[in-house]
């Protein structure tokens with residue numbers, strides 16, 4: 121029983137982490153219909169931003185964290201401006217190929233700067249962050265994962281629900297030409313969604329770095345995990361991404377704990393294939409509202 | 413230029429995808445605080461005319477290739493929709509295009525995009541004042557609203573932008589007669605009470621000419637006729653083709669001949 125709860129806690133924290141990573145992916149897809157294959161590299165770049173600020177420049181952790189937020193936000197903005205904007209209106213396959221190209225380019229750049237080594241952040245999580253629940257101990261890493269992911273999911277959930285800018289972003293996702301007719305700055309919305317996506321990716325990247333160290337390949341490969349998550353949750357829905365993330369996280373962890381660790385990495389993709397065969401729009405995908 | 417002119421189209425031509433010419437030299441004038449109606453049958457180019465004004469041609473790969481569009485003394489035919497909406501020109505598109513997954517009130521709030529960060533509570537009140545049925549629907553997803561509610565929603569949404577020139581594309585399309593009357597009544601009140609200039613595209617010429625001050629009739633990418641609205645309503649050609657009120661038998665048969673010629677000339 122204890123083992124079960126240990127796995128549950130671990131699975132949930134992995135799940136929230138996936139949800140946060142998927143949030144960025146879904147945002148870009150919702151606003152501009154771009155499938156971003158460079159997603160994993162955004163995670164890795166965020167992790168390296170924090171590494172540079174905290175380990176290399178030895179900035180205090182809160183400052184390094186803040187600078188990672190600002191830096192990744194700006195980076196998302198610049199990526200959109202430089203690479204995506206010239207292709208607005210071009211065919212979808214062209215844009216997807218561009219993101220594939222970006223992925224290789226970013227990976228190459230990171231390998232050039234950091235090599236393929238495994239880095240570790242300086243120890244900064246306070247030991248008393250852990251919580252004892254009966255016999256179960258939730259270690260600081262998982263606590264940090266919970267806090268950061270839930271905080272940012274909540275923050276952006278509120279942003280999209282209530283703020284004007286969030287509502288403009290949703291309007292573009294909903295009906296682009298109607299949004300344009302009301303003067304919504306559609307290109308600015310695209311840029312903003314890339315910026316926010318890069319920001320939440322950086323947060324996920326930092327968490328991954330805390331859990332298992334910072335390495336170009338091992339972090340960017342996690343980007344692939346967003347595919348089963350968003351396919352399960354539906355590409356269109358942020359709430360779906362959260363539930364999809366948690367389901368995949370739990371499934372993975374329990375498979376690893378009870379069946380075999382080597383099956384663990386495969387399970388999400390088995391789910392991906394099954395879902396595509398059975399329910400191609402995902403569990404929470406949009407069923408077009410048809411009335412009028 | 414007279415200073416009560418708000419908008420002037422001078423001999424504009426519009427071409428889609430570099431080859432399909434839809435407008436062939438359209439000129440018209442919209443005076444301040446008036447309702448100007450643009451009539452014409454399907455495919456005449458009414459929607460294209462509105463899109464030329466609002467800048468929404470661009471995303472459809474359309475272009476104003478000749479002539480110019482002057483609004484408050486400035487040429488706007490090369491401007492983007494973002495710029496044009498910020499000058500106070502808001503188009504309500506054909507076929508009601510709500511944001512289906514946003515609630516009614518969220519839909520209305522998108523109307524503040526041209527003045528992000530400014531207060532909008534008063535404008536919401538104004539919209540609910542004109543479109544009272546929306547009050548009870550505030551928190552419902554637009555995708556679940558009826559056609560009449562949606563027409564009110566998209567017009568209210570445009571009103572949130574505090575437009576100086578409101579472009580309405582077939583607001584009566586597919587609505588029950590009593591609703592059509594209600595919508596037109598509101599359009600007229602907005603024009604009178606808010607001093608909003610309105611350009612009204614309609615197939616329902618009868619209703620449109622009742623509230624309009626001036627009217628244009630368009631066929632095949634050209635303006636065929638223009639006059640004061642009350643005079644257009646008495647015009648026999650308009651009566652026959654758009655009002656469906658051609659008078660008695662003998663006259664009718666004589667008219668049929670003429671009508672045939674006209675049809676050939678117009679279509």
Ligand SMILES: Nc1ncnc2c1ncn2[C@@H]1O[C@H](COP(=O)(O)OP(=O)(O)OP(=O)(O)O)[C@@H](O)[C@H]1O
Nearest residue numbers: 428432434452453454455456457458459460461472
């Ligand atoms: N994006 C486009 N590309 C090519 N041709 C177009 C495009 N939009 C409209 N057209 C053509 O231009 C002509 C005029 O269309 P428009 O929509 O302006 O007519 P309309 O007067 O609004 O008609 P309706 O009353 O049916 O709405 C039509 O023949 C139409 O096929």
Ligand SMILES: [Mg+2]
Nearest residue numbers: 458459460506
């Ligand atoms: Mg039309």
